[in-house]
Amino acid sequence: MIADDVGNLKIRPLTPELLDHAMRKLNEDPKRREADVQAIRDWLKKQAHIVGQPDDQMIITFLRGCKFSLERTKEKLDMYYTIKTMVPELFKNRNLKKNEVLQEILKLGFFFPVGEDDEGRKVYVMVGGKDEPGKYKVEDVMKVNFMMMDHIMMHDDVSVIKGTVNVMDMAQMKMAHATQMMPSFIKKITVCSEEGYPFRPQGMNFINMASFLNTIFKLFQSFSKEKINRRTFVHGKDLESLYKKVPRKSLPKEYGGDAGSVDDLAKDFVDKILAFNDWFVADEKNGVDEKKRTGKSKTQQDLFGMEGSFRQLNLD
Numbered sequence: 001m002i003a004d005d006v007g008n009l010k011i012r013p014l015t016p017e018l019l020d021h022a023m024r025k026l027n028e029d030p031k032r033r034e035a036d037v038q039a040i041r042d043w044l045k046k047q048a049h050i051v052g053q054p055d056d057q058m059i060i061t062f063l064r065g066c067k068f069s070l071e072r073t074k075e076k077l078d079m080y081y082t083i084k085t086m087v088p089e090l091f092k093n094r095n096l097k098k099n100e101v102l103q104e105i106l107k108l109g110f111f112f113p114v115g116e117d118d119e120g121r122k123v124y125v126m127v128g129g130k131d132e133p134g135k136y137k138v139e140d141v142m143k144v145n146f147m148m149m150d151h152i153m154m155h156d157d158v159s160v161i162k163g164t165v166n167v168m169d170m171a172q173m174k175m176a177h178a179t180q181m182m183p184s185f186i187k188k189i190t191v192c193s194e195e196g197y198p199f200r201p202q203g204m205n206f207i208n209m210a211s212f213l214n215t216i217f218k219l220f221q222s223f224s225k226e227k228i229n230r231r232t233f234v235h236g237k238d239l240e241s242l243y244k245k246v247p248r249k250s251l252p253k254e255y256g257g258d259a260g261s262v263d264d265l266a267k268d269f270v271d272k273i274l275a276f277n278d279w280f281v282a283d284e285k286n287g288v289d290e291k292k293r294t295g296k297s298k299t300q301q302d303l304f305g306m307e308g309s310f311r312q313l314n315l316d
Helices: 016-025 033-045 056-065 070-086 100-106 138-155 157-161 175-180 183-196 211-223 226-230 239-243 262-275 277-283 300-304
Strands: 111-116 122-127 164-169 201-207 232-234
Touching (some): 016 157, 033 056, 033 070, 056 070, 070 183, 100 138, 111 262, 122 262, 138 262, 226 232, 262 277
Parallel strands (some): 164 201
Antiparallel strands (some): 111 122
Protein backbone atom coordinates (compact mmCIF):
# COMPACT_ATOMS: atom_id res chain seq x y z
CA MET A 1 0.00 0.00 0.00
CA ILE A 2 1.24 3.47 -0.88
CA ALA A 3 1.24 6.61 1.24
CA ASP A 4 -1.43 9.16 0.41
CA ASP A 5 -0.11 12.18 -1.51
CA VAL A 6 -2.66 14.96 -1.11
CA GLY A 7 -0.76 17.33 -3.43
CA ASN A 8 -1.82 20.96 -3.05
CA LEU A 9 -5.10 20.13 -1.36
CA LYS A 10 -5.53 21.11 2.27
CA ILE A 11 -6.99 17.81 3.38
CA ARG A 12 -6.04 15.07 5.81
CA PRO A 13 -3.99 12.32 4.17
CA LEU A 14 -5.61 8.92 4.47
CA THR A 15 -4.09 5.85 6.01
CA PRO A 16 -3.09 3.24 3.42
CA GLU A 17 -6.10 1.11 4.40
CA LEU A 18 -8.59 3.97 4.08
CA LEU A 19 -7.05 5.10 0.80
CA ASP A 20 -7.31 1.59 -0.61
CA HIS A 21 -10.96 1.37 0.46
CA ALA A 22 -11.76 4.81 -0.98
CA MET A 23 -10.19 3.88 -4.31
CA ARG A 24 -11.95 0.51 -4.53
CA LYS A 25 -15.37 1.45 -3.15
CA LEU A 26 -15.77 5.20 -3.68
CA ASN A 27 -14.04 5.70 -7.06
CA GLU A 28 -11.43 7.97 -5.46
CA ASP A 29 -8.41 8.62 -7.68
CA PRO A 30 -5.59 10.51 -5.92
CA LYS A 31 -4.33 11.73 -9.29
CA ARG A 32 -7.71 13.24 -10.09
CA ARG A 33 -8.66 14.64 -6.68
CA GLU A 34 -7.39 18.17 -7.25
CA ALA A 35 -9.25 18.38 -10.56
CA ASP A 36 -12.45 17.06 -8.95
CA VAL A 37 -12.25 19.59 -6.11
CA GLN A 38 -11.56 22.37 -8.61
CA ALA A 39 -14.56 21.30 -10.70
CA ILE A 40 -16.80 21.70 -7.65
CA ARG A 41 -15.20 25.08 -6.85
CA ASP A 42 -15.80 26.28 -10.42
CA TRP A 43 -19.43 25.16 -10.17
CA LEU A 44 -19.90 26.92 -6.81
CA LYS A 45 -18.67 30.20 -8.30
CA LYS A 46 -21.56 30.05 -10.76
CA GLN A 47 -24.18 29.36 -8.06
CA ALA A 48 -25.14 32.90 -7.05
CA HIS A 49 -27.78 31.56 -4.66
CA ILE A 50 -25.34 29.57 -2.49
CA VAL A 51 -23.85 31.48 0.43
CA GLY A 52 -20.90 29.41 1.59
CA GLN A 53 -17.28 28.68 0.82
CA PRO A 54 -16.49 25.08 1.75
CA ASP A 55 -12.84 24.29 2.30
CA ASP A 56 -10.97 21.49 0.54
CA GLN A 57 -11.71 19.00 3.31
CA MET A 58 -15.44 19.63 3.15
CA ILE A 59 -15.54 19.32 -0.64
CA ILE A 60 -13.55 16.08 -0.65
CA THR A 61 -15.89 14.73 2.04
CA PHE A 62 -18.93 15.40 -0.13
CA LEU A 63 -17.18 13.88 -3.14
CA ARG A 64 -16.48 10.73 -1.13
CA GLY A 65 -20.04 10.61 0.17
CA CYS A 66 -21.24 10.73 -3.44
CA LYS A 67 -18.67 8.22 -4.73
CA PHE A 68 -17.01 11.01 -6.74
CA SER A 69 -20.01 11.63 -8.94
CA LEU A 70 -19.65 15.35 -9.68
CA GLU A 71 -23.36 15.77 -10.42
CA ARG A 72 -24.48 14.01 -7.26
CA THR A 73 -21.95 16.03 -5.25
CA LYS A 74 -23.38 19.25 -6.65
CA GLU A 75 -26.91 18.17 -5.74
CA LYS A 76 -25.94 17.22 -2.19
CA LEU A 77 -23.90 20.37 -1.56
CA ASP A 78 -26.78 22.46 -2.86
CA MET A 79 -29.13 20.66 -0.48
CA TYR A 80 -26.71 21.06 2.42
CA TYR A 81 -26.72 24.84 2.03
CA THR A 82 -30.43 24.93 1.20
CA ILE A 83 -31.48 23.28 4.46
CA LYS A 84 -29.33 25.76 6.40
CA THR A 85 -31.75 28.48 5.31
CA MET A 86 -34.95 26.48 4.89
CA VAL A 87 -34.80 24.88 8.35
CA PRO A 88 -33.60 27.63 10.71
CA GLU A 89 -35.05 25.82 13.73
CA LEU A 90 -32.37 23.17 13.21
CA PHE A 91 -29.45 25.09 11.70
CA LYS A 92 -29.45 28.62 13.11
CA ASN A 93 -28.59 30.03 16.56
CA ARG A 94 -26.01 27.33 17.23
CA ASN A 95 -23.50 29.34 19.26
CA LEU A 96 -22.95 27.12 22.27
CA LYS A 97 -21.41 29.96 24.27
CA LYS A 98 -24.63 31.96 24.00
CA ASN A 99 -27.24 29.23 23.85
CA GLU A 100 -27.32 27.61 27.28
CA VAL A 101 -30.16 25.27 26.34
CA LEU A 102 -28.06 23.71 23.60
CA GLN A 103 -25.18 23.33 26.04
CA GLU A 104 -27.44 21.52 28.49
CA ILE A 105 -28.75 19.17 25.81
CA LEU A 106 -25.26 18.49 24.48
CA LYS A 107 -23.95 17.66 27.96
CA LEU A 108 -26.65 15.01 28.37
CA GLY A 109 -24.31 12.91 26.24
CA PHE A 110 -27.01 11.16 24.22
CA PHE A 111 -24.91 10.43 21.11
CA PHE A 112 -21.24 9.49 20.77
CA PRO A 113 -18.75 7.41 18.76
CA VAL A 114 -17.50 4.19 20.30
CA GLY A 115 -15.10 2.31 18.04
CA GLU A 116 -14.94 0.39 14.79
CA ASP A 117 -16.60 -2.90 13.94
CA ASP A 118 -14.99 -5.91 12.27
CA GLU A 119 -15.32 -4.22 8.87
CA GLY A 120 -13.70 -1.00 10.07
CA ARG A 121 -16.95 0.98 10.09
CA LYS A 122 -17.43 3.59 12.83
CA VAL A 123 -19.92 2.59 15.52
CA TYR A 124 -22.08 5.24 17.23
CA VAL A 125 -24.43 4.84 20.17
CA MET A 126 -27.51 6.99 20.70
CA VAL A 127 -29.23 6.83 24.08
CA GLY A 128 -32.71 8.13 23.36
CA GLY A 129 -34.85 9.82 25.97
CA LYS A 130 -32.15 11.48 28.06
CA ASP A 131 -33.84 14.82 27.48
CA GLU A 132 -36.96 15.77 29.45
CA PRO A 133 -39.80 16.38 26.97
CA GLY A 134 -41.32 19.13 29.10
CA LYS A 135 -37.99 20.88 29.53
CA TYR A 136 -36.48 20.74 26.04
CA LYS A 137 -38.02 21.18 22.60
CA VAL A 138 -37.51 18.36 20.16
CA GLU A 139 -36.24 20.94 17.65
CA ASP A 140 -33.37 21.84 19.98
CA VAL A 141 -32.51 18.20 20.61
CA MET A 142 -32.33 17.57 16.87
CA LYS A 143 -30.36 20.78 16.39
CA VAL A 144 -27.67 19.36 18.66
CA ASN A 145 -27.85 16.10 16.72
CA PHE A 146 -27.10 17.91 13.46
CA MET A 147 -24.27 19.84 15.13
CA MET A 148 -22.74 16.48 15.96
CA MET A 149 -23.20 15.40 12.36
CA ASP A 150 -21.37 18.52 11.19
CA HIS A 151 -18.47 17.70 13.48
CA ILE A 152 -18.30 14.12 12.23
CA MET A 153 -18.46 15.31 8.63
CA MET A 154 -15.53 17.66 9.15
CA HIS A 155 -13.33 15.37 11.25
CA ASP A 156 -14.03 11.67 10.79
CA ASP A 157 -12.73 10.14 7.56
CA VAL A 158 -13.59 6.62 8.73
CA SER A 159 -17.28 7.49 9.07
CA VAL A 160 -17.37 9.06 5.62
CA ILE A 161 -15.31 6.45 3.78
CA LYS A 162 -16.28 3.18 5.43
CA GLY A 163 -19.66 4.23 6.74
CA THR A 164 -21.41 4.27 10.10
CA VAL A 165 -23.20 1.68 12.20
CA ASN A 166 -25.60 3.08 14.77
CA VAL A 167 -26.96 1.50 17.95
CA MET A 168 -30.11 3.26 19.15
CA ASP A 169 -31.07 2.47 22.75
CA MET A 170 -34.70 3.49 23.27
CA ALA A 171 -35.09 2.28 26.88
CA GLN A 172 -35.52 5.78 28.32
CA MET A 173 -38.01 6.98 25.71
CA LYS A 174 -41.40 8.05 27.07
CA MET A 175 -44.74 8.56 25.42
CA ALA A 176 -44.19 12.32 25.73
CA HIS A 177 -41.14 12.02 23.49
CA ALA A 178 -43.19 10.23 20.85
CA THR A 179 -45.99 12.81 20.87
CA GLN A 180 -43.46 15.55 20.02
CA MET A 181 -42.57 13.80 16.77
CA MET A 182 -45.10 15.11 14.29
CA PRO A 183 -45.07 13.49 10.81
CA SER A 184 -44.05 16.78 9.17
CA PHE A 185 -41.08 17.08 11.51
CA ILE A 186 -40.06 13.46 10.94
CA LYS A 187 -40.13 14.11 7.19
CA LYS A 188 -38.01 17.23 7.65
CA ILE A 189 -35.23 15.61 9.70
CA THR A 190 -35.19 12.56 7.42
CA VAL A 191 -34.75 14.70 4.30
CA CYS A 192 -32.10 16.85 5.98
CA SER A 193 -30.03 13.90 7.15
CA GLU A 194 -30.35 11.69 4.07
CA GLU A 195 -30.25 14.32 1.32
CA GLY A 196 -28.12 17.03 2.91
CA TYR A 197 -25.22 15.11 4.45
CA PRO A 198 -22.48 12.97 2.83
CA PHE A 199 -23.00 9.90 5.00
CA ARG A 200 -23.88 6.36 3.98
CA PRO A 201 -25.28 4.53 7.02
CA GLN A 202 -24.42 0.84 6.92
CA GLY A 203 -26.52 -0.30 9.86
CA MET A 204 -29.25 1.04 12.17
CA ASN A 205 -29.77 -1.17 15.22
CA PHE A 206 -32.63 -0.43 17.64
CA ILE A 207 -32.74 -1.97 21.10
CA ASN A 208 -35.20 -1.68 23.99
CA MET A 209 -37.91 -0.20 21.79
CA ALA A 210 -41.32 0.00 23.48
CA SER A 211 -44.44 -0.80 21.47
CA PHE A 212 -45.69 2.81 21.68
CA LEU A 213 -42.77 3.81 19.45
CA ASN A 214 -43.88 1.56 16.58
CA THR A 215 -45.90 4.28 14.86
CA ILE A 216 -42.99 6.73 14.97
CA PHE A 217 -40.65 4.01 13.73
CA LYS A 218 -42.93 3.24 10.79
CA LEU A 219 -43.20 6.93 9.92
CA PHE A 220 -39.41 7.25 9.80
CA GLN A 221 -39.26 4.22 7.55
CA SER A 222 -41.95 5.63 5.27
CA PHE A 223 -39.76 8.67 4.61
CA SER A 224 -36.39 6.88 4.48
CA LYS A 225 -34.66 5.42 1.48
CA GLU A 226 -35.29 1.74 0.86
CA LYS A 227 -31.57 1.03 1.16
CA ILE A 228 -31.50 2.40 4.71
CA ASN A 229 -34.63 0.49 5.65
CA ARG A 230 -32.97 -2.73 4.48
CA ARG A 231 -30.11 -1.95 6.85
CA THR A 232 -32.38 -1.28 9.83
CA PHE A 233 -32.81 -3.94 12.52
CA VAL A 234 -34.95 -4.05 15.67
CA HIS A 235 -33.45 -6.27 18.36
CA GLY A 236 -35.89 -5.63 21.20
CA LYS A 237 -34.05 -6.30 24.46
CA ASP A 238 -31.96 -9.07 22.93
CA LEU A 239 -28.30 -8.05 23.12
CA GLU A 240 -27.24 -11.42 21.75
CA SER A 241 -29.12 -10.47 18.58
CA LEU A 242 -27.32 -7.10 18.59
CA TYR A 243 -23.91 -8.78 18.90
CA LYS A 244 -24.52 -10.51 15.58
CA LYS A 245 -24.57 -7.06 13.95
CA VAL A 246 -22.20 -5.11 16.22
CA PRO A 247 -19.27 -6.86 17.95
CA ARG A 248 -18.77 -6.49 21.67
CA LYS A 249 -15.42 -4.75 21.14
CA SER A 250 -17.35 -1.88 19.53
CA LEU A 251 -19.84 -1.36 22.37
CA PRO A 252 -19.67 0.37 25.77
CA LYS A 253 -19.36 -1.82 28.85
CA GLU A 254 -22.98 -1.05 29.81
CA TYR A 255 -23.97 -3.07 26.73
CA GLY A 256 -21.65 -5.95 27.48
CA GLY A 257 -18.84 -4.45 25.42
CA ASP A 258 -15.16 -3.67 25.79
CA ALA A 259 -14.99 -0.05 24.63
CA GLY A 260 -15.22 1.88 27.90
CA SER A 261 -18.11 3.45 29.79
CA VAL A 262 -20.98 5.45 28.31
CA ASP A 263 -20.17 8.45 30.50
CA ASP A 264 -16.50 8.59 29.47
CA LEU A 265 -17.22 8.08 25.77
CA ALA A 266 -19.99 10.67 25.80
CA LYS A 267 -17.96 13.27 27.71
CA ASP A 268 -15.05 12.97 25.29
CA PHE A 269 -17.35 13.67 22.35
CA VAL A 270 -19.11 16.53 24.16
CA ASP A 271 -15.73 18.19 24.72
CA LYS A 272 -14.95 17.91 21.01
CA ILE A 273 -18.24 19.53 20.05
CA LEU A 274 -17.68 22.38 22.51
CA ALA A 275 -14.21 22.97 21.02
CA PHE A 276 -15.81 23.17 17.55
CA ASN A 277 -18.01 26.13 18.49
CA ASP A 278 -16.18 28.69 16.33
CA TRP A 279 -17.12 26.65 13.27
CA PHE A 280 -20.81 26.77 14.24
CA VAL A 281 -20.59 30.54 14.71
CA ALA A 282 -18.95 31.02 11.30
CA ASP A 283 -21.50 28.69 9.70
CA GLU A 284 -24.34 30.95 10.83
CA LYS A 285 -24.01 33.05 7.68
CA ASN A 286 -24.12 30.09 5.29
CA GLY A 287 -27.21 29.07 3.37
CA VAL A 288 -28.99 30.09 0.17
CA ASP A 289 -30.71 33.12 -1.33
CA GLU A 290 -33.56 31.61 -3.33
CA LYS A 291 -34.15 34.88 -5.18
CA LYS A 292 -30.78 34.36 -6.88
CA ARG A 293 -31.26 30.69 -7.79
CA THR A 294 -31.21 30.06 -11.53
CA GLY A 295 -34.53 28.60 -12.61
CA LYS A 296 -37.33 27.74 -10.21
CA SER A 297 -36.77 28.63 -6.56
CA LYS A 298 -37.08 25.81 -4.05
CA THR A 299 -39.85 25.95 -1.49
CA GLN A 300 -40.70 24.22 1.78
CA GLN A 301 -43.34 22.24 -0.10
CA ASP A 302 -40.79 21.09 -2.69
CA LEU A 303 -38.43 19.79 -0.02
CA PHE A 304 -40.65 18.65 2.81
CA GLY A 305 -44.17 18.42 1.42
CA MET A 306 -46.20 15.51 2.72
CA GLU A 307 -48.41 14.90 -0.30
CA GLY A 308 -47.56 11.60 -1.93
CA SER A 309 -44.74 10.91 0.50
CA PHE A 310 -46.41 8.17 2.55
CA ARG A 311 -45.92 4.63 1.50
CA GLN A 312 -48.79 2.35 2.48
CA LEU A 313 -48.64 2.09 6.26
CA ASN A 314 -50.36 -0.03 8.83
CA LEU A 315 -50.09 2.12 11.95
CA ASP A 316 -52.25 -0.03 14.21
